[in-house]
Amino acid sequence: xxxxxxxxxxxxxxxxxxxxxxxxxxxxxxxxxxxxxxxxxxxxxxxxxxxxxxxxxxxxxxxxxxxxxxxxxxxxxxxxxxxxxxxxxxxxxxxxxxxxxxxxxxxxxxxxxxxxxxxxxxxxxxxxxxxxxxxxxxxxxxxxxxxxxxxxxxxxxx
Amino acid sequence: xxxxxxxxxxxxxxxxxxxxxxxxxxxxxxxxxxxxxxxxxxxxxxxxxxxxxxxxxxxxxxxxxxxxxxxxxxxxxxxxxxxxxxxxxxxxxxxxxxxxxxxxxxxxxxxxxxxxxxxxxxxxxxxxxxxxxxxxxxxxxxxxxxxxxxxxxxxxxxxxxxxxxxxxxxxxxxxxxxxxxxxxxxxxxxxxxxxxxxxxxxxxxxxxxxxxxxxxxxxxxxxxxxxxxxxxxxxxxxxxxxxxxxxxxxxxxxxxxxxxxxxxxxxxxxxxxxxxxxxxxxxxxxxxxxxxxxxxxxxxxxxxxxxxxxxxxxxxxxxxxxxxxxxxxxxxxxxxxxxxxxxxxxxxxxxxxxxxxxxxxxxxxxxxxxxxxxxxxxxxxxxxxxxxxxxxxxxxxxxxxxxxxxxxxxxxxxxxxxxxxxxxxxxxxxxxxxxxxxxxxxxxxxxxxxxxxxxxxxxxxxxxxxxxxxxxxxxxxxxxxxxxxxxxxxxxxxxxxxxxxxxxxxxxxxxxxxxxxxxxxxxxxxxxxxxxxxxxxxxxxxxxxxxxxxxxxxxxxxxxxxxxxxxxxxxxxxxxxxxxxxxxxxxxxxxxxxxxxxxxxxxxxxxxxxxxxxxxxxxxxxxxxxxxxxxxxxxxxxxxxxxxxxxxxxxxxxxxxxxxxxxxxxxxxxxxxxxxxxxxxxxxxxxxxxxxxxxxxxxxxxxxxxxxxxxxxxxxxxxxxxxxxxxxxxxxxxxxxxxxxxxxxxxxxxxxxxxxxxxxxxxxxxxxxxxx
Numbered sequence: 001x002x003x004x005x006x007x008x009x010x011x012x013x014x015x016x017x018x019x020x021x022x023x024x025x026x027x028x029x030x031x032x033x034x035x036x037x038x039x040x041x042x043x044x045x046x047x048x049x050x051x052x053x054x055x056x057x058x059x060x061x062x063x064x065x066x067x068x069x070x071x072x073x074x075x076x077x078x079x080x081x082x083x084x085x086x087x088x089x090x091x092x093x094x095x096x097x098x099x100x101x102x103x104x105x106x107x108x109x110x111x112x113x114x115x116x117x118x119x120x121x122x123x124x125x126x127x128x129x130x131x132x133x134x135x136x137x138x139x140x141x142x143x144x145x146x147x148x149x150x151x152x153x154x155x156x157x158x
Numbered sequence: 159x160x161x162x163x164x165x166x167x168x169x170x171x172x173x174x175x176x177x178x179x180x181x182x183x184x185x186x187x188x189x190x191x192x193x194x195x196x197x198x199x200x201x202x203x204x205x206x207x208x209x210x211x212x213x214x215x216x217x218x219x220x221x222x223x224x225x226x227x228x229x230x231x232x233x234x235x236x237x238x239x240x241x242x243x244x245x246x247x248x249x250x251x252x253x254x255x256x257x258x259x260x261x262x263x264x265x266x267x268x269x270x271x272x273x274x275x276x277x278x279x280x281x282x283x284x285x286x287x288x289x290x291x292x293x294x295x296x297x298x299x300x301x302x303x304x305x306x307x308x309x310x311x312x313x314x315x316x317x318x319x320x321x322x323x324x325x326x327x328x329x330x331x332x333x334x335x336x337x338x339x340x341x342x343x344x345x346x347x348x349x350x351x352x353x354x355x356x357x358x359x360x361x362x363x364x365x366x367x368x369x370x371x372x373x374x375x376x377x378x379x380x381x382x383x384x385x386x387x388x389x390x391x392x393x394x395x396x397x398x399x400x401x402x403x404x405x406x407x408x409x410x411x412x413x414x415x416x417x418x419x420x421x422x423x424x425x426x427x428x429x430x431x432x433x434x435x436x437x438x439x440x441x442x443x444x445x446x447x448x449x450x451x452x453x454x455x456x457x458x459x460x461x462x463x464x465x466x467x468x469x470x471x472x473x474x475x476x477x478x479x480x481x482x483x484x485x486x487x488x489x490x491x492x493x494x495x496x497x498x499x500x501x502x503x504x505x506x507x508x509x510x511x512x513x514x515x516x517x518x519x520x521x522x523x524x525x526x527x528x529x530x531x532x533x534x535x536x537x538x539x540x541x542x543x544x545x546x547x548x549x550x551x552x553x554x555x556x557x558x559x560x561x562x563x564x565x566x567x568x569x570x571x572x573x574x575x576x577x578x579x580x581x582x583x584x585x586x587x588x589x590x591x592x593x594x595x596x597x598x599x600x601x602x603x604x605x606x607x608x609x610x611x612x613x614x615x616x617x618x619x620x621x622x623x624x625x626x627x628x629x630x631x632x633x634x635x636x637x638x639x640x641x642x643x644x645x646x647x648x649x650x651x652x653x654x655x656x657x658x659x660x661x662x663x664x665x666x667x668x669x670x671x672x673x674x675x676x677x678x679x680x681x682x683x684x685x686x687x688x689x690x691x692x693x694x695x696x697x698x699x700x701x702x703x704x705x706x707x708x709x710x711x712x713x714x715x716x717x718x719x720x721x722x723x724x725x726x727x728x729x730x731x732x733x734x735x736x737x738x739x740x741x742x743x744x745x746x747x748x749x750x751x752x753x754x755x756x757x758x759x760x761x762x763x764x765x766x767x768x769x770x771x772x773x774x775x776x777x778x779x780x781x782x783x784x785x786x787x788x789x790x791x792x793x794x795x796x797x798x799x800x801x802x803x804x805x806x807x808x809x810x811x812x813x814x815x816x817x818x819x820x821x822x823x824x825x826x827x828x829x830x831x832x833x834x835x836x837x838x839x840x841x842x843x844x845x846x847x848x849x850x851x852x853x854x855x856x857x858x859x860x861x862x863x864x865x866x867x868x869x870x871x872x873x874x875x876x877x878x879x880x881x882x883x884x885x886x887x888x889x890x891x892x893x894x895x896x897x898x899x900x901x902x903x904x905x906x907x908x909x910x911x912x913x914x915x916x917x918x919x920x921x922x923x924x925x926x927x928x929x930x
Contacts, residue, residue: 033192034185036414038364039446043856046364074185087183091175094821097829098662099182100189100365100414125864132856134364134415135662137828138864140821 003067007032008076016063023049023066024058027073034074034103038132045131048104049073055111057130074103077110086110089148090141097135105131109145117153121146165816168742170675170884173821176667177686178412178660187412190368190384191443198370199228199274201432201442202281204288205452206263206270209297209522209849210310213261213290216271220287226276227284228436231428233259240317241398244489244527245387245421247637247698251580253320253329253488255313258398258427263292264312264486265522266850267452274432274440297522298327299849301460301481304519312486312520321488322518329484329518330492332499334576339464342475342511346466350547354463354540355915356898358843359456361529362861365414366449371429372439374407379430382409386420386661387699388689394423395430406430410689416661417833418528419454421701422489450854454527455843456535457494457518458483463540466511471554471562473509478502478537480516485525491518492580494526497533500583502541504571504785505629508563514577522849528701530830531894534630535837539916542626542899546906555610556903557601560627567591579702584635586782590879590887593627596789596811599873600625603809604791613908618799621806622908624792626899629785632879632888633704638780640709641695642716644673645773646724648764650744650756651683657697658709659689663890664822665705669713671818672883676717677724678741679756695775703786703888706818710883711778719774727763727772728754784879784887787813790896794904801924803905804868805835810893811873816885820874823889827872830893836862838897839917 001016007030014026024047027035035058038046042060049058050072077084086109089095096102105128112119112127119127124145125138133141165171181187218230236258244252259269271288275281296310303309304327313324322331343349369383379401385391388408396403413420425442432440444453459482466475480498484491499514529535549556565571565588575585601607604623614621643655654673660666670684677684688694697709725736728746731754732739738749745753763772791809796802810827817823840860844852853859878885902913911926 028192032185033188036189036365037191038366038414039856041446041855041857043446044364074183078184083180083183090183091179094173094176094819094825096176096179096182097664097822097825098363098365098413098415099178099187100363100412100662102182103185106183125867129863129865132362132364132861132863133829134362134417134833134861135829136825137832137870138867139828139870140825142864 001064003063005066006070008072019064021063022059023061023063026063027058032073032075036100036103045104045108046101048107048131050107050111053114055108074106077106085151086145086148089144093140093144093147095136095140095144101131101133105133105141113149113152117149119149167675167884169671169681170818171816171820173819174667174671174681176664177670177681178666189365189412189414190370190382191441194441195372195439198439198441199276199432199436200278200281201272201274201429201440202278202285203269204271204285205267207266208263208292208294209266209299210295211263211292212295213263213270214293215291217289218271221273221284224280224284224287226280227273228438229274229432231259231272231431233261236431237398237400239398239400240319241394242489243422243424243487245390245394245423245699248393251492252490253318255318255321256487265524268486272428274436297849299522301483301519301521304521312522327520329488329520330495332496332514332516334514336572336576337511339475339477339511339513343464343466346474347469348548348551349464349466350544350551351462351464352540352544352547353460353914354543355460356458356536356539357916358458358524358845359837359841360450360843360859361417361419362856363415363417363419366444366446367420367425367453368443369425369429370439370441371433373433373437378405378407379434380407380409381426381430382411383426384413384420385410386416386659386701388659388691389657389696390699391423391426392691395426398427399431408691410659413661416700417530418701420661421528422454424453446856447854450843450859451524451851455524456529457526459498459536461536461540463544465544465548467548467552471552471559473506473563475511476503476506476509477513482516482518483521483523483526484518485521485523487525488518488520489525489527494533496577496580498537500573500577501534501630502537504573505565505627506563507565507569507571512573523845524843524851530891532891535895538626538628538895539898543902543912546903556625557597557606561597564593564627565591579634579637584782589784589881590815590877591787592813592875592877593787593789596787596813596875597627599875600789600791600809600811603871604793604807606791609793610907618797619795620798620908621793621795622904624900624903624907626790626896626903628788628892628895630703630888630892631783631785632707633780633783634702635780635783638698638702638704638708639777640697640712641775641777642712643695643773643775644716644720645771646720646760648757648760650679650760651685652677653685653687655694656688656709656713657694658705659697659700661700663700663705663826664819665700665709668706668818668822669709672710672713673717675884676714676721679744703891706886707882707888708778708780710886712776714883715776715778716774719776720772723772723774724759728759731758731762782881784881786887786889786892788892788896790900792900792904794901794908796905796908796923798909798927801920801927803839803901803918803923805901806868808868808870810896811875812889812892813875813877814889815877815879815882815887817874818884818886823874824872826889827893828870830891831870831897832862832867834894834897837916838901842917
């Protein structure tokens, strides 16, 4: 099955091997290996990507349903060699330990900040509640998202 | 105490960006499954449906005939060497009781066969076509079952070795005495005794176990694997597959968490054999369900603790008796059990009489193994809830009772020498201990004196506060070895080659910080290569809270040797001798202010005069294991209507020596505390009456998400460990031990119940409230 996707701003024509194939499988096969698989059941959030601007677990999305959609993966965040303010803040705050949940967590955070540039702590917790992390206690990710939100509001370039 | 910066450190003690951070936040870092090779085979494992059975026959004809199947492995066509999956130093203190594939299966999920095929779908289809005839055997499904006279024998095979008493299902036995506890209890004014049980729990690293095996151009086997122990993987796979060790290369790329689960060789042997048999790359990645069913768990334990004290609160006798369920195989059975005593009892060194007795038991249940905390987590539950009960009995404040009894600077405990890592330990005195300050800071932060015993009500919720204290260790003295190599480049940068294994802990970063500190360069001038058995020197790997202390000391020593070489090359450039020269800001300096850049120094060594490679290797084996110390405080609310427990605030004040990277150290604490709160309140593998894991998913096995986590204050209390690299000791494990006893004690403060079984679910809390 031929599908047309726009991935990180680039139109792509990709082939799904069968009708049951998930967006996660397709993205990883196409080389977007920043999209991680942690459970394959929508429980951990490691595979989150933006589908038409909203964070979704790509392991739960049939590839066929994404035909024509705009997809942003973690690989699409840094622009022109410059890290996204969220990526900068994650590095500054020590919010990355093993980094396996980080791509999915970043996508959930971007979804949040796009809709709500000034979220309170509870809103941040809600936004990343589907992204399980076993290394950190979430405190540093929450702090990083707060800092990135502030930097973006204060005239960041994003 | 002075802060790191006041000790003159330029880089140690600073929150540098992680050296692997940019790759991780951009998704560019390649974890094992991110880098497949052309023609890669996908491997799937057939697990046993029975808890205990003999394989009478396996017919793989139909599976092999399926198009796309390249290889089917069973006990009929694989090596039969007994070994252990436990990635420990050699000879391993775990029994050799595992075969790659056995003729008997010992738990639901035990390996029966494996298929390698061109796609995952074909491999799964082929598994369905394997015909297995089992003869079911009576199963052992609890510690009590296993110990019964005439119980089925889990390991009745003749060729296993290192089992303490196989016919009685006893993996290991530990029994040590200090003084005379019987007399000690007789002499005590107050005695309390508690029995606690802990549950099956899983590490759940978000990245499952995964390995890519392939043959390189010289037909050597390369294992690119998600492991904590690359050098142990090489040795154990060589042993299992009967390959010369030099024919194997193990590479650890970025790893998505371990927590002990990846201190095991669970996937590398199968993928390796597939690659050898087929000549094709082979990927074996466990599913989340397989992680729960067939990977490793924390040893469930039943532990009895008896404490005897004099009227003034001074402990006089301590006894701990632990029964540990290792499941179907004995990986880490002895050492986890020994640590249950050795990492807890020295904390209360005032007791003249102590006894530790423990047995690790085989059952036909999921296999236990290493898990952050490594037995201490289980031991602190009865010890620290017992101390709370003793305080109540003596009418002494729980903090005060601990203050009168805990180990202090300059003190020792006979337990250090009597009980080590599954054998005798080493004598040591405590050379850094800020536990008193940890307790004081924690008590103030939680509001102990205002909140303790107040039982404030808000509707059905009642508030309470509780505390506990603990210690851990820093590596395994006399056993753990780490090595580091540093070589210099002519732009004044350095390659740091370390066997140490960064599994998300940040060890690449903190070890580079230590090297940069000694060599007087910014972190960017240290290029880290870690965990490749062809390239880096040996290191036991990431376990036993060893990396900062053991690997760190190796790095500092290697850097000091390189510094000496640099100074000797620089001396003629400065018309000086090495004496009095210093190294900082990327230059060698004389006392009178002359300087020469490091690039210039290396250029001379490489191209100009008496040429040689400025480089050094150093190793370190610790002679002691300095404990980090921790005081935990929690405020909880208990819903008296439903039994639900909410942690409102958690404070952890820790003495980990100098924190080389404070934010990473905090991260170790925060992560281990959150894991510990899950272990205390929600995480439990449910097992059916036939031995099957009933909740093998992250939906049904509840680990905490961002909405479930309370406010956690981690306080890194200034401290300096004189035997440690730059004053550091460990911080990786200790935090996970805190939540169970701390929350249990806080629940008691709120509603007066004593909980003896984890996790503290609403059902158990309600039942205890109704019973009291």
